[in-house]
Amino acid sequence: MVRLDRSRRKFLLSAGAYTSSSVLLASCLGNPPSRTQNTVATPVSSSVDSNLETTTIKLGYIPIVEAAPLIVAKEKGFFAQYGMSGVEVSKQANWGSARDNVEIGSAGGGIDGGQWQMPMPYLISEGLITKNNVKVPMFVLAQLNTQGNGIAIANKHLGQGFGLDVSGTRDYIVGLKAAGTPFKAASTFPKANQDFWIRYWLAAGGIDPDNDLDLLVVPAAQTVANMQTGTMDAFSTGDPWPYRIVADQIGFMAALTAQIWPAHPEEYLAVRADWVEKHPNATKALLKGVIEAQRWCDLPENRPELAEILAGRNYFNLPVEILTSTLQGKYTLGDGKPAVDNFQSGPLYWKDDRGNVSYPYQSHDLWFLTESVRWGFLPPDTLTTAQELISQVNREDLWREAAQELGIAASDIPSDTSRGIETFFDGISFDPQNPQAYLDQLTIKRI
Amino acid sequence: MTTSSFPKSSNSPLQAWIPAFRQHVLPPLLGILGFLLIWQLFSSSGLTRLPGPASIVLEERTRELLLYPFYDLGGLDKGLFWQTLASLQRVAIGYCAAALVGISLGILIGLSPFMNKALDPIFQFLRTVPPLAWVPIALAALQQNEPAALFVIFITAIWPILINTAVGVQQIPQDYRNVARVLQLPKQKFFFQILLPSALPYIFTGLRIAIGLAWLAIIAAEIVMSGIVGIGFFIWDAYQNNYISEIILALVYIGGVGLILDRSMAWLQSRLFR
Numbered sequence: 211m212v213r214l215d216r217s218r219r220k221f222l223l224s225a226g227a228y229t230s231s232s233v234l235l236a237s238c239l240g241n242p243p244s245r246t247q248n249t250v251a252t253p254v255s256s257s258v259d260s261n262l263e264t265t266t267i268k269l270g271y272i273p274i275v276e277a278a279p280l281i282v283a284k285e286k287g288f289f290a291q292y293g294m295s296g297v298e299v300s301k302q303a304n305w306g307s308a309r310d311n312v313e314i315g316s317a318g319g320g321i322d323g324g325q326w327q328m329p330m331p332y333l334i335s336e337g338l339i340t341k342n343n344v345k346v347p348m349f350v351l352a353q354l355n356t357q358g359n360g361i362a363i364a365n366k367h368l369g370q371g372f373g374l375d376v377s378g379t380r381d382y383i384v385g386l387k388a389a390g391t392p393f394k395a396a397s398t399f400p401k402a403n404q405d406f407w408i409r410y411w412l413a414a415g416g417i418d419p420d421n422d423l424d425l426l427v428v429p430a431a432q433t434v435a436n437m438q439t440g441t442m443d444a445f446s447t448g449d450p451w452p453y454r455i456v457a458d459q460i461g462f463m464a465a466l467t468a469q470i471w472p473a474h475p476e477e478y479l480a481v482r483a484d485w486v487e488k489h490p491n492a493t494k495a496l497l498k499g500v501i502e503a504q505r506w507c508d509l510p511e512n513r514p515e516l517a518e519i520l521a522g523r524n525y526f527n528l529p530v531e532i533l534t535s536t537l538q539g540k541y542t543l544g545d546g547k548p549a550v551d552n553f554q555s556g557p558l559y560w561k562d563d564r565g566n567v568s569y570p571y572q573s574h575d576l577w578f579l580t581e582s583v584r585w586g587f588l589p590p591d592t593l594t595t596a597q598e599l600i601s602q603v604n605r606e607d608l609w610r611e612a613a614q615e616l617g618i619a620a621s622d623i624p625s626d627t628s629r630g631i632e633t634f635f636d637g638i639s640f641d642p643q644n645p646q647a648y649l650d651q652l653t654i655k656r657i
Numbered sequence: 658m659t660t661s662s663f664p665k666s667s668n669s670p671l672q673a674w675i676p677a678f679r680q681h682v683l684p685p686l687l688g689i690l691g692f693l694l695i696w697q698l699f700s701s702s703g704l705t706r707l708p709g710p711a712s713i714v715l716e717e718r719t720r721e722l723l724l725y726p727f728y729d730l731g732g733l734d735k736g737l738f739w740q741t742l743a744s745l746q747r748v749a750i751g752y753c754a755a756a757l758v759g760i761s762l763g764i765l766i767g768l769s770p771f772m773n774k775a776l777d778p779i780f781q782f783l784r785t786v787p788p789l790a791w792v793p794i795a796l797a798a799l800q801q802n803e804p805a806a807l808f809v810i811f812i813t814a815i816w817p818i819l820i821n822t823a824v825g826v827q828q829i830p831q832d833y834r835n836v837a838r839v840l841q842l843p844k845q846k847f848f849f850q851i852l853l854p855s856a857l858p859y860i861f862t863g864l865r866i867a868i869g870l871a872w873l874a875i876i877a878a879e880i881v882m883s884g885i886v887g888i889g890f891f892i893w894d895a896y897q898n899n900y901i902s903e904i905i906l907a908l909v910y911i912g913g914v915g916l917i918l919d920r921s922m923a924w925l926q927s928r929l930f931r
Contacts, residue, residue, distance in 0.1 A: 240725065240727075240728065241725065241728040241729070241730060242721045242724070242725045242728055270883070270884070273897070300883060300884030301733065301883065301884040301894070302883045302884060303880040303883045303890070303893055304880075307880060307881070307883045308883075310793070310796050310881070311802065311883060313796075314796070314800060314801060314802055318800055318801040318802055319801055319802025319803045319882065320802050341793065341796065341797040342797065429897070430897065431896055431897045431898070431899055434899065435899070438706075522734065523730070523733065523734040524730070524731070524732040524733050524734040526898075527894055527895075527898055527900075528898060529718075
């Protein structure tokens with residue numbers, strides 16, 4: 211009896227072990243059933259230029275909607291279509307890492323170029339933010355997108371009147387400073403886009419970003435965590451963070467950049483100059499892939515698939531719902547402000563109300579340099595040499611060639627390197643012919 | 658431990674297990690369960706935003722990672738087994754280099770009072786530098802991505818090995834040294850038969866502390882490299898997205914590997930001193 215018992219127990223044990231382990235193995239070893247990869251149809255490679263010097267390049271990106279054209283060009287096969295079959299898009303830990311990696315170059319395990327805030331390519335070219343101030347010349351090749359950014363405010367400031375016009379909150383903010391608890395605002399990299407947007411917005415309301423509050427550089431996730439615990443008050447950030455901050459009831463949106471400066475220049479594709487000079491045909495093939503991707507991204511019917519691609523673990527690693535509404539131009543602002551529901555107010559990649567988005571207008575680079583002078587980030591004499599610097603760094607000529615070879619309609623290719631006069635929400639205007647006049651209109655500045 | 662100590666109960670090996678189980682498995686098991694329970698209660702109470710341990714199973718994204726450690730959908734989209742393995746390789750390279758350099762330098766310092774006096778302040782100064790601070794320095798010095806990342810692991814792990822080895826060599830009893838002198842032992846013999854055996858316990862203590870430190874540097878190292886498969890970059894990415902339960906799961910992997918490495922080092926140590 212004992213024997214029987216033992217053997218039966220043994221049998222039960224081993225049988226149980228066998229079935230459970232086989233179930234475990236079957237589940238563990240495969241890929242998750244929910245994540246069967248959708249096969250991407252690679253378009254027919256009809257337009258491959260056989261004169262390509264290389265088919266590979268390593269491009270860095272930051273997981274925000276600005277990176278979409280690069281990821282789509284890779285995922286939907288637009289790079290491969292023009293012969294760039296070996297493009298690698300590499301997620302960067304933060305803007306500082308991207309800068310470090312482009313200094314190294316892909317030969318040293320870094321990147322050749324990628325997505326940049328303005329005027330980072332200029333600052334890197336001039337050796338202003340590189341190690342030991344080594345100049346690493348870069349070429350701006352295309353603009354990746356417009357809009358898709360905004361200013362978020364922590365919930366504890368609800369009802370204080372934070373909106374597009376913040377002149378009404380000036381006393382409140384100055385009061386906080388006087389009380390020894392200064393208003394704290396953050397952006398993700400100093401002296402570039404998001405820093406500029408919040409500075410412009412504050413200064414337009416008569417608030418001095420350098421003296422009336424603390425403006426810091428903090429990684430996005432940390433800023434949001436700090437907004438939650440009440441140690442950060444405002445965040446100048448890009449999609450999808452505005453959506454997440456409102457959805458998680460951490461804060462509300464004071465303004466979208468689409469309201470501060472409609473169709474404003476946002477982030478850019480820039481590549482090391484030595485790479486471009488060595489691979490002129492591959493550069494154009496790369497640009498064709500990006501342009502095709504931007505056209506694809508802007509078709510409203512493609513936006514759900516775009517959200518799907520970006521949300522993947524390989525890219526943004528987000529639940530897809532977070533991206534869906536953003537990519538349709540739907541924003542909940544909160545704090546009693548009406549919601550925004552307009553495709554043209556969200557991120558745009560190919561065309562906006564002012565024309566082409568992809569073309570890198572030199573007049574926009576000039577604004578970024580002028581704004582850098584305004585805040586004392588660059589010396590005032592930058593303006594006298596700006597045109598020369600821009601013609602070195604901004605290679606709109608390459609974009610133009612690529613677009614023509616691609617057969618883009620002439621009406622979609624800007625005829626001038628300037629988009630003309632730009633107007634901001636507060637009525638200030640920037641005439642690329644006369645940047646000094648823009649500076650003269652402004653009251654809060656560091657010159 | 659073995660059945661032989663319980664001859665009466667040989668009809669059921671299970672009974673032999675019970676005392677051993679009670680003695681060795683039950684206390685840590687109860688400790689862990691108690692810890693998890695308190696943690697879960699704490700996070701369910703709403704006092705904190707930290708998700709409880711149950712979130713690893715309950716949260717859909719994390720559960721997927723838990724159930725499919727071996728999945729591979731290309732690129733960064735890989736299961737945690739592959740992420741950990743990739744990091745383990747980096748840690749192994751940095752750690753082995755640290756062991757090699759640390760032990761050699763440690764012996765040098767231990768043997769020469771002059772070198773000790775000359776280098777000790779530098780070492781004491783450098784060993785307090787946190788891993789992340791080494792990143793820009795390594796990048797500027799090496800101009801290469803991967804070597805810089807490995808250097809960060811190396812430099813974080815080397816200090817306990819170096820310092821412990823030096824102390825171990827300095828602690829060789831004076832009697833041994835005298836005997837060696839009297840017998841006029843050749844240098845080689847002194848090294849292998851006196852120095853190494855008496856310093857070995859110290860060296861191993863250093864090596865075991867260093868394993869923990871080498872893992873400490875993995876996040877910093879993988880941020881440098883950016884966009885690679887590895888548990889450090891995985892954690893960074895999860896942090897950017899506020900996926901706390903994914904971070905907790907990754908920490909279980911790191912802790913588990915660290916534990917295994919530490920135990921195997923202890924085992925190696927016990928074998929060597931037998």
